[in-house]
Amino acid sequence: MKNVWIICQKELKSYFASPIAYLLMAIFAVIFGFFFYSATAFFVMRGMESQMMGRGQPMDVNEWVIRPLLSNASVIALFLIPMITMRLYAEEKRSGTMELLLTSPIRDIEIILGKFIASLIMFSCVIGVSALDLAALFAYGKPDWKPILVGYLGLLLQGGALIAIGTFISTTTKNQIIAGGATFAVCLMLWVLDWVSSYEQAAWAKVVSYLSVVQHFEPFSKGVIDTKDVVFFASMIFFGLFLTARSMESLRWRA
């Protein structure tokens, strides 16, 4: 456990010692900020309209602003995760520091977990930026905070699943660009997979769209924790880290 923390600490330091952490947070802040502004502006306009029409029904901030924003955040995350995971192993392999890690008295699993946890913390810092925007809603209104927490839990689970996959891809190459590009392609595929369900009802389409992360994130954005979605993300994390472990092992036999 101590070793996991040592690796994790080292990874976090290297994220924050380089511009990458700040760049990712800045990218996310700008894009999410834009979505936040659009969603709130639309909400205010609709609110004023419905009051002028005399239909004084109260509009729900959670329903109209927070839910679409959380969905947006999950899509932005899809694009940022490759940048978090691509260097994890590719860089160590390229610079030869992998040899240091693998010849130290530490288990592979401790390296894998340390790196996974560090990138998950990095990811939390990135999406955490959105909390600043949402805080503004609390200053001017009374949104329900429970669905928001559930939404963030969903973001973390989804992020964890994609990070686990990105981690595996990073172990397969020495080239960060290849690792990043491949991870991005996989993330994108996992996002659009559920589109098949819109025109195809066959069993295979159901299976394919089941693999889509978006479908499993949707309930979280509504504030619903469904066991089957949690199981989906948890098994993706396990599967990704399992592949990483296998890949590290094969590294020894091939290298």
Added chain:
Amino acid sequence: MIKVEGLTKRYARTVAVDNISFEVEKGGIVGFLGPNGAGKTTTMRVLTCFLPPTSGSANVAGFDVLENPLEVKKRIGYLPESPPLYPEMEVQEYLTFVGRLKGISSADVGRRVNEVSERCAVGDVQTKLIGKLSKGYRQRVGLAQAIIHNPEVLILDEPTSGLDPKQIIETRELIRGLAGDHTIILSTHILSEIEHSCDKVIIISHGKLVATDTVANLTNRLRGSEAVALEVDAGLPEAEVRSRLEQVAGVSRVMYKESRDGRHIFEVESLQGRSIRADLARAVVNAGWNLNELRTVGLSLETIFLQLTASESKSATKTAAATPEPGGSH
């Protein structure tokens, strides 16, 4: 301290290390000598548990590399050919990280970092980024990293490669100073390196063990054979000059190097125990040619390998048993 038996490492297409066996006693410095691609690095990687052997066994400080890798790793300090450094870290930060990784408690790690920084002369750059250090400093940080947990065994892969002469001397002294506390294996493809630092030498070539011997014995075996560089201005084709040189008594081999403006340059090797310089000079002058240059060159590593492999196959002692042969047994 280190015991390797029948070690073989096979890659998809090549055999990197082929049935090597040797033993290293506690406290000595052993040189691992061989040309590039001989299998030095692969053997070291097996010893450090980075690569598993295809067959055979390796035992370090009483633990098998396959059965007990964690125990072996605790007792080994390893400096790969290019030091495993994180350029974005400060020296102190890096050494602390490695120290913690190797199992030093957080209470002791600061003291150890200072000790090894002192020992490897990197104390003055402790707060510098590794990425900004010169090659010599990086190598020393790499060395500091390898000894931070005070390992019983130290494995250094070409510790002086890429350094300038002054740095090479400093590094050699540093390594000498580390002997005694640690059992050291260092690899190199430079013969003089071994003469300077090592007590014992293990020579491998094309993945095969060629000889295991003490440095003194090895030098004895090779003494007596000399190589001479010769520049002749003959006005004749190279082949004619060459055949003439080959007739000189005591010459074992004449290698043609190059020609410049009608002058030919050769490298001539003598038989064991023969001095050929005087005879060569006489032969050239008697033929009526101009002798432009004649000087002794050290035997190249390749030649030594050729000689050793030849003698080994003759005496058919391919095993690691360090049986010193008397000099001039050719």
